[in-house]
Amino acid sequence: MLTLRSLRQQKGLSIMDVAEKLGVQRQTVYQWERGETLPTLRKLVSLESVYGDELIEAVRGTMKESGRWNKE
Numbered sequence: 001m002l003t004l005r006s007l008r009q010q011k012g013l014s015i016m017d018v019a020e021k022l023g024v025q026r027q028t029v030y031q032w033e034r035g036e037t038l039p040t041l042r043k044l045v046s047l048e049s050v051y052g053d054e055l056i057e058a059v060r061g062t063m064k065e066s067g068r069w070n071k072e
Helices: 004-010 015-022 026-032 043-066
Strands: none
Touching: 004 026, 004 043, 015 026, 015 043, 026 043
8 A cells, every 4th residue: 555654765765855845844744654644735735746646645545554544
């Protein structure tokens, strides 16, 4: 399953790389990857420039993996 963590690793980026590109703390990226919090819409747009077209699939995978996916 594609997740934010696996997509970041696939792109050869560290958590710090992503944090610096988006102007957020390393802890914020870590929380997104664990499904503890979600990026704001503005940050999602920025993440798309880093991760590309697979971003939505990765967000969905992260939420499913964390048990927070509720398809209503």
